[in-house]
Amino acid sequence: MFGHQGRILHIDLTSxxxxxxxxxxxxxxxxxxxxxxxxxxxxxxxxxxxDPLSPENVICIGVGPYTDTAxxxxxxxxxxxxxxxxxxxxxxxxxGSWPITxxxxxxxxxxxxxxxxxxxxxxxxxxxxEIRDASDLTGKWISETCxxxxxxxxxxxxxxxxxxxxxxxxxxxxxxxxxxxxxxIAGRGGMAAVLGSKNVKAIALSGKAKTAAADPKGLxxxxxxxxxxxxxxxxALNKYGTPILVNMINKMGALGTKNLQQEIFDSCEPISxxxxxxxxxxxxxxxxxxxxxCGKDYLMKGGKWDGLKWKMPEYESIFSLxxxxxxxxxxxxxxxxxxCDELGMDTISAGVTLSLAxxxxxxxxxxxxxxxxxxAWGDPDTMxxxxxxxxxxxxxxxxxxxxxxxxxxxxxGEAPNLLYASRGLELPAHSARALKGMxxxxxxxTRGGSHHDTRPTLQYGPDHDNTVTxxxxxxxxxxxxxxxxxxxxxxxxxxxxxxxxxxxxxxFSNMLNLVTGWDTTPEELEAAGERICNLERAFQVREGVDRxxxxxxxxxxxxxxxxxxxxGMHCPPEExxxxxxxxxxxxxxxxxxxxTAETLTRLGLGDMASExxxx
Numbered sequence: 001m002f003g004h005q006g007r008i009l010h011i012d013l014t015s016x017x018x019x020x021x022x023x024x025x026x027x028x029x030x031x032x033x034x035x036x037x038x039x040x041x042x043x044x045x046x047x048x049x050x051d052p053l054s055p056e057n058v059i060c061i062g063v064g065p066y067t068d069t070a071x072x073x074x075x076x077x078x079x080x081x082x083x084x085x086x087x088x089x090x091x092x093x094x095x096g097s098w099p100i101t102x103x104x105x106x107x108x109x110x111x112x113x114x115x116x117x118x119x120x121x122x123x124x125x126x127x128x129x130e131i132r133d134a135s136d137l138t139g140k141w142i143s144e145t146c147x148x149x150x151x152x153x154x155x156x157x158x159x160x161x162x163x164x165x166x167x168x169x170x171x172x173x174x175x176x177x178x179x180x181x182x183x184x185i186a187g188r189g190g191m192a193a194v195l196g197s198k199n200v201k202a203i204a205l206s207g208k209a210k211t212a213a214a215d216p217k218g219l220x221x222x223x224x225x226x227x228x229x230x231x232x233x234x235x236a237l238n239k240y241g242t243p244i245l246v247n248m249i250n251k252m253g254a255l256g257t258k259n260l261q262q263e264i265f266d267s268c269e270p271i272s273x274x275x276x277x278x279x280x281x282x283x284x285x286x287x288x289x290x291x292x293x294c295g296k297d298y299l300m301k302g303g304k305w306d307g308l309k310w311k312m313p314e315y316e317s318i319f320s321l322x323x324x325x326x327x328x329x330x331x332x333x334x335x336x337x338x339x340c341d342e343l344g345m346d347t348i349s350a351g352v353t354l355s356l357a358x359x360x361x362x363x364x365x366x367x368x369x370x371x372x373x374x375x376a377w378g379d380p381d382t383m384x385x386x387x388x389x390x391x392x393x394x395x396x397x398x399x400x401x402x403x404x405x406x407x408x409x410x411x412x413g414e415a416p417n418l419l420y421a422s423r424g425l426e427l428p429a430h431s432a433r434a435l436k437g438m439x440x441x442x443x444x445x446t447r448g449g450s451h452h453d454t455r456p457t458l459q460y461g462p463d464h465d466n467t468v469t470x471x472x473x474x475x476x477x478x479x480x481x482x483x484x485x486x487x488x489x490x491x492x493x494x495x496x497x498x499x500x501x502x503x504x505x506x507x508f509s510n511m512l513n514l515v516t517g518w519d520t521t522p523e524e525l526e527a528a529g530e531r532i533c534n535l536e537r538a539f540q541v542r543e544g545v546d547r548x549x550x551x552x553x554x555x556x557x558x559x560x561x562x563x564x565x566x567x568g569m570h571c572p573p574e575e576x577x578x579x580x581x582x583x584x585x586x587x588x589x590x591x592x593x594x595x596t597a598e599t600l601t602r603l604g605l606g607d608m609a610s611e612x613x614x615x
Contacts, residue, residue, distance in 0.1 A: 001024070001025060001028065001212075001516075002065075002212050002213055002214040002515060002516045002517045003028075003065030003066070003069070003211065003212075003213065003214070003512075003515040003516040003517075004023075004028050004033070004065055004108050004211075004516075005103065005106050005107060005108050005209065005211070006022055006023055006024065006028075006108070007020050007021070007022055007023075007106055007107045007108060008020065008021040008022075008023065008037070008041075008107065008108060008109040008110075008111060009021075009105075009107045009109070009110050009111070009124065009128070009129065010111045010113065011110065011111065011112050011113065011122065011129050011131075012113045012114050013055075013112060013113065013114040013115055013116040013120070013131070013198055013199070013200065014055060014113070014114030014115055014116070014117075015114065016116075016131050018128055018129050020107075020128075025516075025518075028065070028516075029516075029518060029520075029528075030528070030531070030604060031488065031528075031531075031532065032064060032065070032485065032488035032489060032528055032532075033062060033063060033064025033065050033066075033067075033078075033108065033488045033489060033490055034062040034063055034064045034076075034077065034078030034093075034109075034487055034488050034489075034490040035062075035078045035080065035091055035484055035487035035488040035490075035532060036484070036488040036528070036531075036532045036535075037060065037062045037108065037109045037488070038060035038061075038062050038078055038079070038080030038091055038109070039080065039089065039091070039532055039535045039536050039539070040535060041058070041060050041109070041111055042058060042060060042080055042081065042082065042089060042539065043089075043535060043538065043539050043608070045058050045111070045113075046058055046082050046539075048542050048543065048615075049543075050082060052081065052082040052083055052084040052087060052190075052193075052194060052197075053084050053168055053193065053194065053197040054197070055113075055114045055115035055197075055198070057081060057082050057194060057197070058081065058111055058112060058113050059079065059080070059081040059111075059112045059191065059194045059195060059198070060079070060080045060081065060109055060110065060111050060112075061077055061078070061079045061080075061102070061109070061110045061159075061203070062077065062078055062080075062108055062109035062110070062490075063076075063077050063078075063099050063100075063102055063103050063108055063109075063490050064078075064108075064488055064489045064490035064491075065489060065512065065515050065516055066489050066490060066491050066511075066512075066515060067099055067100060067102075067103045067211065067490050068100045068103040068104065068210075068211040069211055069213050069219065069515055070213070070216065070219050070220050070223050071219070071223065071491065071511060071515065072223060072230065072289065072290060072291055072292075072495055072499070073095075073287065073289070073290040073291070073292060073491055073492035073494070073495035073496075074289065074489070074490060074491045074492070075095055075096065075097060075098075075099045075100045075287050075288040075289050075290070076093050076094065076095045076099050076184075076287070076490045076491065076492055077093065077094060077095075077098065077099035077102060077184075077186075077490060078091050078092070078093050078487050078488070078490060079091065079092055079093070079094070079174070079186045079191045080092075081189075081191060081194045082194075083189040083190050083191075083194075083424075084168065084170045084190040084193045084194060084197075085170040085171050085189055085190040085193075085349065085403050085424055085425060086189065086423055086424035086425055086447070086448060087424065087543060088423065088424075088446075088448075088539070088540050088543055088545065089446065089536050089539040089540060089543075090188070090189035090190075090191075090446075090447055091189070091446075091447075091487065092173075092186040092187060092188045092189050092191055093186065093452075093487055093490070094159075094174075094175075094176060094184035094185055094186040094187075095184040095287035095288075095290070095492065096157075096176040096177075096183065096184030096287055096288065097157050097176075097287075097288040098157040098158070098159050098176040098184065098205060099184075099490065100288055100289070101156075101157040101205040101206070101207060102124075102205055102207075103207075103209070103211055104126075104205075104207035104208055104209050104210075104211075105124050105125055105126055105205055105206070105207035105209065106126045106207060106209040107124070110124065110203070112195075112198060112200065114198070115197065115198045115199055116131065116198060116199040116200065117199070118133070118135060118199060119133075119134045119135050119137065119138055119166075119199050119201050120132060120133060120134050120199055120200060120201065121134040121137070121149055121160075121200065121201050121202040121203065121204060122200065122202070122203045122204065123153055123156070123204045123206075124203060124204065124205050124206075124207075125205075125206050125207055126207045126208070126209055134201040134202065137149075137201050137202070138166065138201075139163055139166065140162075140163075141162055141163070141342040141343065142160045142161070142162045142175045142177060142183075142341065142342050142343075142344055143177050143342060145158070145160040145161075145162070145201065145202055146158040146160050146176070146177045146202070149202055149204050150204075153204045153206060154206070155206075156204040156205055156206045157176065157204070157205045157206075158176065158177075158202050158203070158204050158205075159174050159175070159176045159202060159203045159205075160174060160175065160176075160177075160201060160202035160203075160344075161174050161175075161192040161195050161196055161200070161201060161202070161344050162175070162192070162342060162343045162344030162345075162391065163343050163344065163391045163392055164192065164193075164343045164344040164345045164390070164391040164401075165192030165193055165195055165196040165344045166196045166201070167196070167391065167392060167393050167401070168193040168196050168197055169190070169192075169193060169345060169390060169391060169393070169401040170190045170193055170349075170401065170402055170403045170406075171188070171189070171190050171193075171345060171346040171349035171350065171353075171403055171426075172190055172191075172192035172193040172196065172344050172345055172346075172391075173185050173186055173187050173188070173190075173191065173192050173340075173344050173345055173346045174186050174191055174192040174195060174344065175341060175344060177341075183311060183341060184287065185341060187346045187347065187348065188346050188348065188349070188425070188447065188450060188452070189346075189425070189447065190346075192344050213514065213515045214513075214514065214515060214516055214517030215514045215517070218514045219511070219514040219515060222510060222511060222514060226499060226500065226507070227291070229499060230291065230292075230495060230498065230499030230500075231291065233497075233498030233499055234291075234292045234294070234494060234495070234498045234499065237292055237294040237494055237498075238284075238292055238293055238294065239277070240273040240274065240277050241273065241277075241294045241295060241296050241312050241314070242273075242294065242314045242315035242316070243271075243272065243273030243276060243277075243312065243313070243314070243315055243318060244273040244274070244315075245273070245315040245429075246268060246271060246272045246273055246315060246318055247268060247269070247272040247273070247274065248460075249429070249430075249431075250264060250265055250268045250272075250323075251565075252434065252564075252565055252566065253434070253561065253563070253564025253565040253566045253567070254430075254431035254433075254434035254435070254561075254566055255268070255319065255323055255429065255431075256319060256323060256324055256420070256429060256431065257323045257324065257326070258323075258324065258325075258326050258355070258358070258359070258377055259324060259352075259355035259356060259358060259359040259418060259420065260324075260355075260420050260553075260555050260556075261359065261562075262562060262563065263431060263433070263434065263561050263562075263564060263566065264563060264564045265322075265323040265326075265328075267328040268323070268328070270328050270329070270330055271318050271322050271323075271328055271329075271330050271333060273315075275330075276298065276312070276330055277296070279301070279330075280298040280299060280300060280301070280330065280334075281296055281297075281298065281299075282296075282297040282298060282299035282309060283296070283297050284296055284297075285297055285311070287492070290492065290495070292492070292494055292495055294494060295311065295312065296311070296312035297309060297310065297311060297312065298310065298311075298312050298330075298334055300330070300331045300334060303331060304331060305331030305332070305334065305335060308331060308334055308335060308338070310334050310335075310337060310338040310341070311337060311338075311341065312334075312337075313333045313334060313336075313337040313347075314347075315429060316347065316348050316428050316429050316451075317333070317336075317337055317340075317347040317348070317351070318333060318429075319348075319351070319428070319429030320347050320348045320349075320350065320351025320352050320355075320426075320428075320429070321333055321336045321337070321340075321347055321350070321351040321354075321383065322351075324351050324352060324354075324355040325351065325354060325355055325358060325377065325378070325383055326377030326378040327378055327379075327380050327383060328378070329380050332380030332383070332384065335380075335384060336380075336383060336384060336387060339384065339387045339388060339391075340387060343387070343388070343391035344391070345387070345390065345391060348426055348427075348428050348429075349403055349404070349425070349426045350387060350390060350400075352404055352420055352421070352426035352427065353400055353403055353404040353407060353426060354383065354386060354400065355420070356404050356407060356408060356415070356418055356419055356420070357371065357375055357396075357400065357407065358375045358376075358377060359418050360411055360415050360418065361374070361375035362375075362377070363414070363418075365411050365413055365414065365415055366411065370396065371396045372395050372396050373385070373396075386400060403424070403426070404419050404420070404421045404426050405419060405421055405424045416554070417554040417555065417558075418554075418555065419553060419554075420449075420553050420555065420556075421448070421449050421553060422442045422443060422448040422449035422551065422552055422553065423447075423448030423449065423545070423549055423550075423551070424448060425447055425448035425449040425450060426449055427442060427449035427553065428449070428450065428451045429451075430451045430456035430459075431561075431566070432552055432553065432556045432571065433556050433560070433561050433566070433569050433570045433571065434466060434561065434566040434569050435456060435459045435466050436466050436467075436468065436469050436472045436571070436579075437454065437456075437458075437459045437464070437466070437472045437475045437476060437479070438451070438454060438456055438459065439472070439552060439556065439571040439575075439576065439579070440454075440469075440472050440473050440476045440576070440579040440580070440583055441453060441454020441475075441476040441479065441480070442454070442552060443550045443551055443552050443576060443579075443580065444476060444480075444550050444580065444583055444593075445476075445480055446480070446484075446533065446536040446537065446540065452483060452493070453479075453480050453483055454475075454476045454479045454480055454483075455479045455482070455483060455493065455497065455502070457497050457498075457502060458475070458479070458502045459475075466569075467569070469575060469578065469579050472579060473579045473580075473582035473583040473586060474582075474586055476583060477583060477586045477587060478503055478504070478526075479503075480529070480533050481504065481526055481529030481530050481533060482502070482503060482504055482529060483529075484528075484529040484530075484532040484533050484536070485504060485508070485525055485526075485528055485529035485532070488528070488529075488532060489508075489512065496508075504522050504525050504526045504529065505522050506522055508522065508525055509521050509522050509524070509525055512525070527603065530603060531603040531604060531605065533587075534587075534595050534599065534600060534603055534605060535605060535608075537589075537593075537595055538595060538600070538605070538608050538611075538612050541593075541594055541595070541612050541615050542611065542612065542615045544615070545593070546592045546593050546594060547580065547584075547591070547592045547593040550580055550593055551576075552571055552576060556570055556571055557570065557571055557572055557573050557576065558570070558572070558573075580593070587599070588602070594612060594613075594615075595612060597609035597610075597612075597613065600612065
């Protein structure tokens with residue numbers, strides 16, 4: 001095969017046995033890679049009603065046809081499972097060198113079944129897998145874990161969980177740290193909690209298997225011809241990283257502040273990309289084989305955090321741990337980012353869950369006797385203490401570790417109306433009130449409150465009128481298809497959007513054909529993305545998702561933005577319901593949001609139709 005290794009490695013942690021499943025071009029062309037392979041495997045393997053933290057759940061980590069070829073920014077992996085946070089199918093992506101090394105072990109997908117009887121790590125090579133004792137790594141931070149295992153395995157690439165994963169914090173995240181600074185984190189959905197539930201501390205990889213491209217000279221020529229467009233399209237990311245968005249979106253009046261009580265943060269300047277770059281940049285960092293280099297290391301100079309060096313907080317982290325908590329201290333944000341990375345937690349879910357608790361404290365729904373401390377907006381010390389408490393499930397941290405939805409339900413009263421989440425997943429920094437495309441996207445996307453399903457990038461462009469709903473349902477459908485395809489090819493979204501186009505086009509089919517030797521068209525790739533979205537939806541429907549679950553936070557639907565350029569904007573229930581009608585019609589789903597037998601059959605998923613209908 002070209003582009004794929006054609007091998008799936010199944011690892012049974014309970015029996016400590018493994019087997020290889022082989023596949024050919026038909027399977028690969030139907031499900032493409034990473035995301036598609038994971039979704040297909042999880043649909044077939046995880047039964048309805050399975051507890052996400054039970055041995056019966058599986059976790060899949062896969063790469064795609066682009067991985068370890070000349071395609072830029074393709075050292076990315078997709079990790080999928082039934083999420084302990086949402087109780088639904090979930091997948092998350094990460095970069096670094098680990099994904100390429102996975103491909104070099106001769107496998108396109110790892111599938112972990114069962115549960116080890118003690119803490120272990122996996123050593124995967126071209127020969128298969130060895131399961132090794134990791135009891136001495138209990139409680140260690142992620143970078144220390146990676147360093148220790150790397151010494152044992154001889155410069156292997158390591159993906160590890162931290163204390164949060166071991167303690168099954170529902171939004172715990174695995175991370176891959178390489179070159180002592182740059183990391184790749186599968187941030188959302190609690191994938192590290194699933195690994196923790198299986199007693200897997202880390203996965204170490206070593207291998208030298210080659211990935212063959214059908215037309216390597218043609219592929220190199222294509223990459224060279226499109227390189228200038230990619231450089232120009234990613235120039236701002238190269239210079240500033242994602243924090244360049246902070247000032248821009250704050251000026252739009254669309255930057256969530258104090259748990260969305262406002263969407264303007266008055267003291268935004270100190271934590272903006274421009275100011276932090278000028279004052280704290282230590283060096284640029286990049287994922288393997290990526291020309292964009294959007295990562296940065298910051299070094300704090302002077303003050304309480306003098307000498308602290310860590311990865312730059314991304315825009316989403318500045319929102320969740322900064323503006324949503326009223327915090328404008330760049331040193332505290334860098335430390336919070338370090339703690340979340342090392343302890344292994346998603347910054348978005350951690351910060352948005354904290355912001356819910358802060359507003360509940362503000363309103364008297366929580367008291368100091370509940371939380372053990374005062375929760376005051378703008379207090380970085382409280383935030384940092386609670387992050388550590390969450391990871392170790394200490395005191396009130398144990399409540400926070402359950403995520404925003406469970407915390408709101410536990411507090412009761414008006415707390416659920418203050419929660420900024422959709423289908424159990426805390427929402428990110430792209431406003432569900434100011435961006436109509438994100439409104440319908442958050443409500444209908446596979447993950448729920450994720451900007452990775454329905455992409456916000458095009459909505460910040462001049463040709464998108466965010467005050468109207470016209471065309472937004474269609475935008476969400478095609479954006480979700482695009483993301484499903486991209487996570488199956490396993491290419492960085494920044495590179496694909498800004499280098500090759502924000503919708504599926506001939507650049508994608510041409511590049512894939514040069515890698516695989518296929519003769520795909522943009523229409524076939526659109527259908528592949530649509531197929532994967534419907535496969536994911538089938539899983540969600542089997543777990544009870546329908547129209548009533550495709551919802552937005554109460555505040556988004558009932559409380560307009562109070563001030564600023566987008567004052568008055570929100571997504572009232574009748575508007576959302578109208579967009580859902582249009583969205584379902586485009587998708588070929590019935591009025592309750594269930595894929596029809598005709599749609600599933602058209603996409604080659606007809607064997608699922610009876611099970612979906614029975615749900």
